[in-house]
Amino acid sequence: MSEKVRFPSVVGPELAGAIDLPEGEIRGWGIFVHGFTLGKGSPAASRVSKQLAREGIGMLRFDNLGIGDSDGDWGDGSFTVKVQDTIRAAAMMAERGTPADLLVGHSWGGAAVLAAAAEATGVRAVATIGAPVDPSHVERQYDAVVDRVLSDGSHEWFVGGRTLVLKRAFVEDVRRAHLRDRIGELDLPLLVLHSPTDNTVDIDNAGEIFREARHPRSFVSLEGADHFLTARGQAQRAARIISAWADQYIHGAGARRKDVR
Secondary structure (H helix, E strand, C coil): CEEEEEEECCCCCEEEEEEECCCCCCCEEEEEECCCCCCCCCHHHHHHHHHHHHCCEEEEEECCCCCCCCCCCHHHCCHHHHHHHHHHHHHHHHHCCCCCCEEEEECHHHHHHHHHHHHCCCCCEEEEECCCCCHHHHHHCCCCCHHHHHHHCEEEEEECCEEEEEEHHHHHHHHHCCCHHHHHHCCCCEEEEECCCCCCCCCHHHHHHHHHCCCCEEEEECCCCCCCCCCCCHHHHHHHHHHHHHHHHHCCHHHHCCCCC
């Protein structure tokens, strides 16, 4: 069972989210941050969050600016906006009496949770799935239009069956983002999950994130998984790994949360 929520982005428009409510004893709460142009309904976001909810961890997943059911223009977002909206999401969860113990980020969302964790209310642990160590890794996806964007200020970009408008400010923000310092300063338990056969974000990124991070840190290889966790059972497997790992950091936290069902 899920509950629909909406909250304002740092740039104004409302973002749409769904909270997958925990089944059985409430162990804790978390937030799932989706990949670059994906959304809360993507296989990784939906399946991981629902499996965690089945294991007693309620999960908020939300569409970023201009994606899915959220308002606004995707081109007005950026890596900085994604990070700040993740912090906003944590504040919203705390305000409703279900503060997020856990941040989970997939792909570019993994980079975002690493950058947001230190400022996110109530967060006790962080997990990344297929995350790049450098946010500018996404430029490979729009490299065919980036020169036009920088010269003209904006340009249409066709991706995932839809047309988005990529803007100069977006590209420049991504290029300015420095994640390694944030990883090195992260004073929270970190779980890094990555597939050795990930053809979108090479597993070397996971190695670099792991080396930059402090202890306690853990790494799990998602053997047989693709980057988007679309193969049968792979998202659920990742969720079960996260659930078991997070137990020592969130166990018992749910007893202090109100039952929102």
